[in-house]
Amino acid sequence: MLKHRNILLFCISAIITLFALSFYFDVKWWSFLLVFAFWLAMTIFGSSNIKTGYFVKSYCDNPAEKELKIAISFDDGPHPMTEKVLDLLGQYNAKATFFCIGSQIEKHPDIFKRILDEGHVVGNHSYSHSNRFGFFSTQKVVDELKQTNAIIERLSSKKALYFRPPFGVTNPNIARAVAKTNHHVIGWNNRSLDTAIEDEAKILKRVKNRMAPGGIILLHDTSLKTVNVLEQLLLFLQSKKYQCVTIDALLNIPAYEN
Incomplete structure (x- = not known):
């Protein structure tokens, strides 16, 4: 797996090498630009x-x-629509993991408590x-994580x-922040794009096509569209004999500090 530090060291080494060669050969200026462009592209992608x-x-x-x-996860709640999501999960005896926004928990504490009361797991979602989360300083990220953790606790x-x-964006500041707060960063390998795609059938097809044992599905418990997709998805999983478990059960990594 490519890592930021390795790519950075490679690019620095390439620049130094090109600079040294320029004393003996005609090294074109755009060679340096290519190295920088490669570093920039990898940074944006990563x-x-x-x-x-x-x-x-x-x-x-x-x-x-x-x-x-398989693990179904929901981002951006709790939200009034979370109630319908919980109803469906209960109907199909499925467990899920909810990554909750601190300010949303403050708005809907009863829904947050219902998530936990019904055996689901919660995580921190800032x-x-x-929208500027990816530009926050390390301390600002730490503050957001601690503030939400305090509400949850x-x-x-x-x-x-x-x-x-938020948005699945990572960078060195976020990396330093989670090292300070001792959080496990949880992503996904099956992104529904339910906030971008309007057609429910297309969302469901996208998720089904990426289905595999051990996967983590990303949905958002904030719209009726997703609720409708969830019902069809749970029917599909039931027909294929899949068990919907919480992320801690899937990864064998504790969700809470003992």
């Missing part, structure tokens, strides 16, 4: 694709899982879910160890 683990180790599936087990007496970065 930042936006949590599955690469480019900046920080992220858990996106369990490839060793041979049984028909306090603000700001106040309402549940549980200290959450899971963190899913």
Whole structure:
């Protein structure tokens, strides 16, 4: 797996080598530009694709899982629509993991408590879910994680160890922050794109086509569209004999501090 530090060292070495060669050969200026462009492209790709683990180790599936087990995860709640999601999960005896925004927990504490009361797992999804989260300083990220963890702990007496970065964006500041807060970064390997695609059938098809034992599905418990997709998905999983488990059960990594 490519890592930020390795790519950075490679690019620095390439620049130094090109500079040294320029004393003996006609090294074109664009050679240096190509190295920089490669570094920039890898940085952008690594930042936006949590599955690469480019900046920080992220858990996106369990490839060793041979049984028909899968984890459904929901981002951006709790939300009034979460109630319908919970109704469906209960109807199909499925467990899920909810990555909750701190400010949303404050708005809907009763729904948050219902998530836990019904045997699901919760994780930290920042306090603000700001569009600028990827530009936050290390300390600002730490503050957001601690603020949301404090809300979770106040309402549940549980200290959450899971963190899913907003938009799945990672960078060196986020990596340093989770090292300080001791969170496990949880990603996914089956992204529904339910916030971008309007056609429910297309969302369902996309998820089904990427289905495999040990996978983690990303949905959002914030729209009726996703609720409708979830019902069809749970029917499909039931027909294929899949068991929907929480992420801690799938990865064998504790969701809360003992």
